[in-house]
Amino acid sequence: MKISLNILRKFLPDLSKSPGEIAEALTMGGLEVEAILPVREHPPGITGVVTAQVTLVEKHPGADRLSVCEVNDGQVIHRVVCGAPNVKAGMKYPFARIGAKLPAGVEIKKAKIRGIESSGMLLSKAELGISDDHSGIMELPDDTKIGIDFNELEKDIDIVLEVNVTPNRSDCLNHIGIARELSVLSGVNFVLPQIIVKEEGQDISESARVDLLAPEACPRYCGRVISGVKIGESPVWLKEDLIRIGQRSINNIVDATNYVLFLLGQPLHAFDLSRIKGREILIRDSRAGEKLVTIDHAERELPPGTLVIADRERPIALAGVMGGAETEVRGETQEVFLESAWFQPLAIRQSSKMMKLSSESSLRFARGVDPEGVALALDYAAMLILQIAGGKLARGKVDSYPGKKPCEKLSLDLSEVRRVLGDPVPIEEAARIFTSLGFQPEPSPDGSRIGVTVPSFRHDLREPVDLIEEIARVSGYGRIQPTWPGLRADRRSLSASEKKGVSLERKVRDLFSSQGFAQIITYSFISSEENQIFSSGPELRIANPLSDQMEIMRGSLLPGLINTVVHNLRRKFNDLRFFELGRTFQRGTGKGAEIQETNRVAGVIARVEPPEGWRGWLAGEFDLYHFKGILENVSSGLNVENLSFREKTSQGFEPGLSGGIVLDSQFEVGRFGRIAESVRKKYEILPVVFAFELDLDTLLSRGIRPKKFAAFPRHPGVEWDIAFFVNDSVPYDEIRNVILQSDSNLIKDSRLIDLYRGKEQLAAGKKSMAFRIYYLSPDHTLTDEEVRTVHRQVAENLRQKFSAMIRE
């Protein structure tokens, strides 16, 4: 919201604080000033105006009100006749030399005024087009240099404040509201501008009739008629004021209504009365099939039940939102019906939403304007129109106010103030603050309570706590002393699992980053095409996405990782490791199924070239077993045991080069392997990419077990090796399990120490393996004979289970 200090002064004539002080006062009162913008531009079209000093003032011999001055413009002394009451010798003023041009196209010529020749003119702000101030010539500061072109004068004509008005303070979306607040916050005197309207001629009832048919949605409707107006451009001061507060000038009538909107916060609309059929104005709900061409020249269908202004035949305006093109004020308009109303916020919000149309008016109506200010704003606008567009104001006005309500009353228990703020507030202080806010406080006789009447423009005060905020805000948050409540620990842990989740995430993060992975954070929404690469099942679609690239809540973290790989490959990085921690989303199947959110971690490794360096780490080949090694390393770091890797092709992974990750032989917790060739081709620039994705929630709930110490015998064990040929298709872990289970009492461990699959020396489809077996008895040192017996059993089992051929 743009606020001009010049306009504010209409309400705060004594305002003398600096812009910085004003901004500080408003900000600390809850109206944050986001910028202080000086207005320096001079009105266009001025030439030949310079700064000058009046050196002598004498009375005009032929006229009481005129003076004859000597004016020094830095080059020569001019003799000038001046009618301003404020001309004084020694002062500096803007001076138009002969030949100077002023904004309205006026050219200054030599002239004889009451017998004395005047060679130039001292100027008022109005003559310069800066404001409507005709009261005297414009005084320049003492330190102004003389002879300087007025256009170059570095002077702030005005200051505009950019104020961030929070949605609760609709009363401050205008100058009068800000002025009121500033008066409260800084003690400057607030005055209401005088409104004097001259009514003449016939009564309004003879030229227009208003019928309020929707008193629920429109509790108050006021109107006036002005005839004989002359539509034209607005005066320069009005145009300038509108531009400063961010508005466009249209014509004098529209500008006047707009000006009053930003001045007093009351939206107004001017109709060309001659175009209102039957001169009848109805406030009613729209009927099926009705249409309206709004002033933006769009034809709009009106959903039945939309609040409209209509004439005898058709809707002529979308109430509170936008006027109709058919009845808008135009060049030939002579007779104007001026509308000022109070519409129910909810009604305007609904029509604005349904019509997908909003305006400065609808914004204010939707948040609530002052029902008691409706007629006042109407008169102010009428006064302004008479002043700038001429015409005659019909006698009387329409004021239909079926929804008049008494102002709300609230009562505040002063002990509550202390209970909420921590600091007590004396009743006198509370009363003083409420008085300044216009709340008409009534302290109770015992001093424990204070009653207030909420002003009609404040829609944000509903319960006592709102009054507590007013006290805190006006007296200043800075005055409330900070305290530190006892930091006693709360022993009931609400969030054991969440807490464990955080520490698991932190561990996962540290483990992966120490393995060279960079953590990334990508958006939770991706395109449907990307989502379907790694996920199947029903998609969780956003109804109003920003683009189709961001329309599906991701079913997997992998698309974001692949995109990050592509982004960085394009920037010439060639050894990439990324991981992301985050949630994936899934719509459960079946009726009434809930949306599931799962915490996961996923990562990728993509290498175009091995890392550079004088002796690179893992500089050589990198294959699936290296990748699996990283995952095993991490799972051991997380203290997750019983993870197994099974061959299983999941969506987006290459068959035969990928697998599933299973916990306790039954819970699927993830997948890993090489990304499918078809996916690589889709992205064109992708090298070989290894990827994994793990479900952290399942790992957390089932995988992580408390550590248990197992006693170990003090005597040594022995290691015997066994080597054999076996079919290549038999998996390692099955063989190892058979070895371990051959004697679970004495065999403590077994480790693969050699694997040979070369074509030479081996029959096709066979492999050679060697295991080292660790034998240990819990209670005695094993003899060779004992070990030999078990070792033979191992060999026998391998022969029977896998047709292994033992190498002696």
Add this chain to the structure above:
Amino acid sequence: MDWEQNLGELESQVTELLAQAVKAEDFLQIKQRFLGKQGEISNLLKGIREIPPELRPVFGQRVNQTKQLLEERIAEAARQAESGRVPGSGETLDLTLPGVWNQPGSIHPIAQVLDEIREILEDLGFQIAEGPEIETDYYNFEALNIPKGHPARDMQDSFYIEDEIVLRTQTSPVQIRVMEKRKPPLRIYAPGRVYRRDMDVSHTPMFHQVEGLWVDRGITFSDLKGVLMLFAEQLFGEGTPVRFRPSFFPFTEPSAEVDIECHMCRGKGCRVCGNSGWLEILGAGMVHPGLFRRVGYDPAEFTGFAFGLGVERIAMLKFGINDIRLFFENDLRFLKQF
């Protein structure tokens, strides 16, 4: 013969020989050949008689200079050759070579700042709480005093999955979920992703928030000030000036925005703080009685304060990052700096 030329030749001969020398003996040999009693320098000095008397002082001085220079160079070369040699092996050890290691990974700056915030809050006794990212309209809006049509909904344009199902626009719904489950006293914080339908130079459609809530008997705005001042000082450094100014949130009353003094200009006003001298870091307020009534707490018995902050904003201030979009571009040139 020109003695100056001779001196020059001696120097270049030494340079050449030093380049080939490896072992300690090599350096000893060079030293004897040039600087020994029968060495080249001594021989040169013997020729002093052939020099005209007036030039002899100059000659002596120059030869001595060369001698000193050669001594230093041979000694330095020998020292360099000797250092780093592993005793008893032929190998040379250069401990200044870069170590062989796995290229380091990195932790996302948002995660780092979140950790820092978490630690501070946990020290203050706040416990973590979590809630879904896909929320119902009730928890995200209604229960927080934002009924349909409330103007505060305009501030947060939201993503919808369907009617009544929304991507949470704030972490505040966790307040309601926790209060529904538990009775006071409670002191929780809720970190996580939030979503708003907004994308431009200073907005991303997803970002991170941390919400805090403390409810008990006798909690006041004074406590809110004390705790959040402590929080701000721990996050931005002790003695950081903090100010509280009135603001509006539908779910708190009174509401405040909390600013710290701009660290770039020390409060004088600069581009970073928009000439105000202050930087906004979080929003806070006393929990609105309406929320308590909704979850079945008696507002006459309990009071509480809540606060919320944007993690990206804090990270931008702390690291001097000027474009929020960098956080989600995941460019390694960015990530590797953290």
